[in-house]
Amino acid sequence: MPELPEVETTRRQIEKIMVGRRIEAVETTRPSYFFLTPPEELRRRLPGQRVDRLDRAGKYLVAALGDGSRLLLHLGMTGQLFSSDAASVRLLSSTARASLSPEAQIRFKPDEHTHLRIRFAGSGPDLFFRDVRKFGKVEWLAHGEKSERLDRLGIDALGLTGELLFRANRARRVAIKSMLLDQSVCAGIGNIYADEALFLAGVRPGRAAKRVTRSECETIAKFVRQVLERSIETGGSSISDYVAPDGSDGGYQDERHVYARTGEPCPRCATPIKRKMIGQRSSHYCLRCQK
DNA sequence: ACCGCACCCTGAGCGC
DNA sequence: TGCGCTCAGGGTGCGG
Structure with missing residues (x-):
């Protein structure tokens, strides 16, 4: 689900209910691969801790x-972080929303997909972490403990440069899009923004990375930064189920050019947008505008 | 080292 | 109404 702009939007909202507060208690579901740190350990380690900061590294919240x-949090595909003040009605798709009883629409009640609940001392809301598909992750790292997940990450995508991309592309036969999705090259880009940036740069997603010129790399990097910054301004993309922690929809889905627009006219030349699997991910592009 | 693929889950939407 | 299929914005780990 969430890429850098959605994670950043989440960070800005969740920060308000976490930072400066002391954790009082933690509730979890049963052990599963969602928990990189066993849930009973989280319940033991976290209480008493004050949250000093909430940072973002690529698609991770730290x-x-x-x-x-x-405490590392990753939203995976369907992860949702939100305050216990949020109304459940805003956490579901519109179809699921309609089937809820009026009572259930008023306040969210933790369900079997709510894997983590952090209660804070004093007044103010709790934090819920809900994740239907359980592709999200929670991990606790002791003081000074290294995280191979964080250490693996390349430069944050907001700081991507043409030079860095060009160097990473050397001798790589994989598609340029796969390079953008590779979190060790740069961290934060996902399927939507890879397609969008490549459209704006006029480069086909399937082109072999080593065949992308230095100046095209500059252009791609520029549009990566631009697209991500603009999406953050609009609160991210709400396409299938992403909603911000406060329940509001993002706005960027209305500005996208190609993602999930298969068959629709290219906004530039009106050629129907093509869809093709590249590196096991569906990719959308214009045959005419992208070389 | 690199690359493609299987896999980890659940739910929505579609054709029949 | 139900069944089977495909698809989904994530990442890891394996074998070739």
Whole structure:
């Protein structure tokens, strides 16, 4: 589900209910691969900790805790972080929404997909982490403990440069789009923004990375930054089920050019947008505008 | 080192 | 109404 702009939007909203507060209790579901740290350990380690900061690294959220330990959160495809003040009606698709009883529409009640609940001391809302597909992740790192997940990440996508991309592309036969999705090259881009940036740059997603010129790399990097920044301004993309923690929809889906627009006219030349699988991900592009 | 693929889950939407 | 199929914005790990 969420890429850099959605994670950043989530961070800005969740920060308000986490930072400066002390964790009082933690509730979890049963152990599953969602929990990189066993849930019983989370319930033991987290209470008493104050949240000092909430940072973002690529698509990860990193909460810095009072004793120097850290809590890593990754939303995967369907992860949702939200406050216990949020109304359930805003957490579901419009069809699912309509089938809810009026009572259920007023306030969210933790369900079997709500894998983590953090209760804070004092007044103010709790934090819920709900994830239907369980592709999300929770991990607790002790003070000074290294995280191979974070260490693997390349430069944050907002700081991608043509030079970095060009160097990474050397001798790589994979598609340029696969390079953009590779979190060790740059962190934060996902399927939507890879397609959008490549459309704006006029480069076909399937082109072999080593065949992309230096100046095209500059253009791609420029549009990657531009598309991500603009999406953050609009609150991210709400295409299938992403909604911000406060329940509002993002706005970027209305500005996208090619993603999930198969068959629709290209906004530039009116040629129907083509869809093709590249690196196991559906890719959308214009045959005429993208070389 | 690189590359393609299977896999981890659940739910929505579609054709029949 | 139900069945079977495809698809989904994530990432990891394996074998060739």
